[in-house]
Amino acid sequence: MSAEPVELTELRRRAGEIADLGGIGGLLLWDQNTMMPSGGADARADQFAALERILHDRITDPALGKLLDALESFEASADPDSDDAALIRNLRRDQHKAVNVPTELAAEISSAGAHAQQAWMAARDAADFARFAPALEHVLDLTHRYIACFDAGGEFAHPYDVLLDDYEPSLTTEEVKEIFTTIQQELVPLVSAAAAAGEDGRVFPGHFPQDAQRGLADELLRAVGYDPEHWRLDPAVHPFARSMAHTDVRVTTRWEEDDLAMAVYSCLHEFGHGLYEAQMDPRHYRTTLAEATGLGVHESQSRLWENLVGRSRSFCEYALPLMRKHLGGPFEAIEVPQLYRNVNQVRLSLIRIEADETTYNLHIALRFELELALIEGRLAVKDLPEAWNEATYRLLGLETPSLKEGVLQDIHWGTGMIGYFPTYTIGNLMSAQLWRALSTDLPEIEASIAAGDFAPLREWLRDNIHRQGRKYTSRELLKRATGEELRVDPFLEYLEGKLLDAGLLTAPVRVPRS
Incomplete structure (x- = not known):
């Protein structure tokens, strides 16, 4: 058995340092959104900038490039599915874009x-877009400067492709346009028909104190797989999840006493991320493989x-017995069929994170349309x-009564995440394909969920995703898990x-469709 190249040992060391710096950045971001006082923003910006300089210098270090060059022959002879080959491949991609x-x-x-x-x-607090506009203009100017860094390479067909590639590598503007064209054509009649039959009200009518909601959320999260030894749950204005390592996962929610669905579904959503x-795979800890593809x-x-x-x-x-246990009230008077109908009702609404599953992608289409126009x-x-x-009026038929229910509802543009929104719809499409595949592999999955046994589902997702x-690109991972390319029809x-x-x-x- 031949000895491991010394360059590979050094590559792993450098990958570990890059991963550690990324974890520190994640902790700073989590703190900014949960614990940091608002007056700490200027200092935090300086800290982010300093950390980014260090991280960027590590990734673009010419010595890293020389290591990758020296490992070309090793990579060529290695199994493409091996961890070592994947590590080299991904670090090369990261450096190629960063330089x-x-x-x-x-x-x-x-x-x-x-x-x-x-x-x-x-x-958002003041409902005053003028307080945000200068900062957003600066973010947009920097985004254009970032895109311009890639003009000479001819690698991207459209400026927006540069941004999409940061979040979903190799995804293109043309692909996204085609997906949204199909989805909008198909969803408008579906939404219209279902909304006509649906209820006009909140998913869970009633007032539920935060302590009672917290009790329900704690029991639900522990059942699906939340591990108090390695996870945290905290409140945030805009729910999100962040991990510093596979042993340190932070999820957040928002408690709305007149809207129980906000906590229930944001907890489940962020749990999925977490x-x-x-x-x-613990073997990938402190490498670029321990990241989402x-x-x-x-x-x-x-x-x-x-x-x-x-x-x-x-x-x-x-869930219904748990809701009765923690919340009582309205849940004593309904049975499973009514609860099932309530949580799937279709209502045209203004807030993306409160949107029902059927109308949700129209909210994403709106954001894609606007940020593409900005770029x-x-x-x-x-x-x-x-x-x-x-x-909003054109896609959803709704007037927007306030900025908080309109352009100021999402955090993404404020953090510079232009190009992120389409990944929600890509995720919706993938989720339906994955569910179809896992249901074939796990024919008892519905019975398991009804019994509160989520282990088979967690294990299937662990092994396949x-x-x-x-290690694999998104497209390859989906193909390996489902046998299919990305498709719209399974979701519809x-x-x-x-x-x-x-x-x-x-x-x-x-x-x-044929």
Whole structure:
């Protein structure tokens, strides 16, 4: 057996340092969104910039490039599915993209995101877009400068492709346009038919004190796989999940005493993100393989737990006794069929994170349309609120009564995450394909969920998705898990089937595509 190349040992050392710096950044970000006082924003921006300089210098270090060059022959002779080959392949990709970007620009982008996030919070609280606009304009200017770093390479067909590639590698603007064209054509009649049959009210009518909600959330989360030794649950204005390692996972929620669905479904959504991180292969710890292969895959996990599990009939069978136990009141008077119908009702609404599963992708289409216009220069930041309101009326048929229910509802643009939104829809499509595959492998999955046994589901996801980390591209991972390329039809078929099963449609609406 030949000795391991010394260059590979050094590559692993460098990968460990890069992973550690990423973990520190994750901790700073988690703290900014949960514990940091608002007055700490300027100092935090400086800290982000300093950390980004160090991280960027590590990734673009010419010595790392020489190591990768020296390992070319080793990689060529190695099994492409081996951890070593995947590590080399991914570090080469990361360096290839990073070397195009000056360190100072990378640091400035990181700092601007921290400042803009704080400006977004202040603007949201005051319902005053003018407090956010200058910060967003700065973020957008830096985004254009970032995109320009790749102009000479001819690697990307569209400026927006550069941004998509950061979140879902190799995804293109043309692919996303085609997906949204199909989804909008198919969803509009489905939404119209289902909304006509649905209820007009909250998913869970009633007032539920935060302590009671917390008791329910704790029991639900522990059942699905939340581990108090390695996880935390905290409140945040905009729910999110972050991990520093597979042994340190942070999830957040928002407690709304008049909207129980916010806590229940944000907990399940963020748990899905957290489980992905927690079930990474420990062998990949402190390497670039212990990361999601793409945000589309990450969102497939959160949306799977939120919707395909959390809005299923079997989950309602499991959860209703817990809701009666912790909340009593309205839950004493309903049975599983009514709960199942309630959690799947279709209502045109303004807030993305409160949107039902059927209308959700229309919210994403709106954001994709607007941020693409910003990147292409067809829309100015000052005109964004009006454009948002116009698109909301056109896509959802709703007037937007306030900025908090409109352009200021999402944190993403404030943190510089332009290009992220399409991954939610990619995740929805993937989740339906994954559910179809795992249901074939686990024919008793519905009965397991109804009985409160989520271990088979966790194990299937661990083996087929989570433990692979970044070893395969998103496309390859999906193909390995399902035998299919990314498709729209399984998601649309799943949606219509559930609406029929819940009694929210009386007859099929979609015309099957050839």
